[in-house]
Amino acid sequence: MDKLNEYRIKVKHLLTKYLQYKPSYGDVEVEQIFDNEHDHYQILSVGWNNQKRIYGPIVHLDIKNEKIWIQQNTTEADIALELMEMGVPKQDIVIGFHTPKMRYLSGFGVG
Amino acid sequence: MDKLNEYRIKVKHLLTKYLQYKPSYGDVEVEQIFDNEHDHYQILSVGWNNQKRIYGPIVHLDIKNEKIWIQQNTTEADIALELMEMGVPKQDIVIGFHTPKMRYLSGFGVG
Numbered sequence: 681m682d683k684l685n686e687y688r689i690k691v692k693h694l695l696t697k698y699l700q701y702k703p704s705y706g707d708v709e710v711e712q713i714f715d716n717e718h719d720h721y722q723i724l725s726v727g728w729n730n731q732k733r734i735y736g737p738i739v740h741l742d743i744k745n746e747k748i749w750i751q752q753n754t755t756e757a758d759i760a761l762e763l764m765e766m767g768v769p770k771q772d773i774v775i776g777f778h779t780p781k782m783r784y785l786s787g788f789g790v791g
Numbered sequence: 792m793d794k795l796n797e798y799r800i801k802v803k804h805l806l807t808k809y810l811q812y813k814p815s816y817g818d819v820e821v822e823q824i825f826d827n828e829h830d831h832y833q834i835l836s837v838g839w840n841n842q843k844r845i846y847g848p849i850v851h852l853d854i855k856n857e858k859i860w861i862q863q864n865t866t867e868a869d870i871a872l873e874l875m876e877m878g879v880p881k882q883d884i885v886i887g888f889h890t891p892k893m894r895y896l897s898g899f900g901v902g
Contacts, residue, residue, distance in 0.1 A: 711829070711831050711853070712826065712829055712831070713824050713826045713829070713831040713833055714826050714828075714829075715823065715824045715825050715826060717825075718822070718823055718824070718825075720822050720823070720824040720835075722824055722833070722835075724831075724833075724848075724851075726862050726887065728890070728891075731890060733888055735862065735863060735888070737835075737848065740835075742822070751837050751846065752846060776837065777844055777846070779839065779842060780839075
């Protein structure tokens with residue numbers, strides 16, 4: 681299998697797991713927003729907890745130039761570590777929310 | 792054309808317009824995340840303005856039970872009005888970020 685298809689399968693497999701993390705409070709849905717054409721993959725919570733609006737991406741991964749970009753992660757999980765445990769090399773993982781300068785120092789991909 | 796397909800075309804047409812609203816500052820991309828299978832449609836800004844991370848959905852529309860839900864709108868545009876001008880009846884538009892109680896009072900769809 682080529683690398684792009686392998687990464688698509690791994691990214692979707694990882695995110696699908698987090699779909700189950702529905703909050704126990706309120707009336708909140710966890711949406712799966714997978715754009716296979718543009719390689720943007722996001723799960724997001726949306727709903728209400730009493731009168732309070734709940735809205736926001738939980739985890740968001742992109743694939744660009746055969747690298748996996750972690751654009752957002754509001755969980756306590758180490759998504760980069762999970763990707764490495766699934767066989768993705770460290771240099772193919774870009775921590776999008778680290779500054780480009782920090783990326784050079786971390787050993788992860790620089791984008 | 793059936794209503795669901797009509798609404799899919801209208802939602803995507805509307806959001807595609809906002810893809811051009813790339814900020815003039817920093818290094819920011821506007822992503823199109825369209826999940827045709829689950830009917831979740833979002834555009835989102837991601838990148839950097841100097842050392843500051845820029846990240847967040849700009850507009851997010853869902854189609855559920857043949858109604859269009861406005862889940863997020865960080866623009867100054869009146870997305871509900873734009874949908875009505877495209878021929879979507881008011882009762883088929885749900886303002887997701889209004890409480891269910893407010894929806895009853897506004898004349899828009901209640902979900």
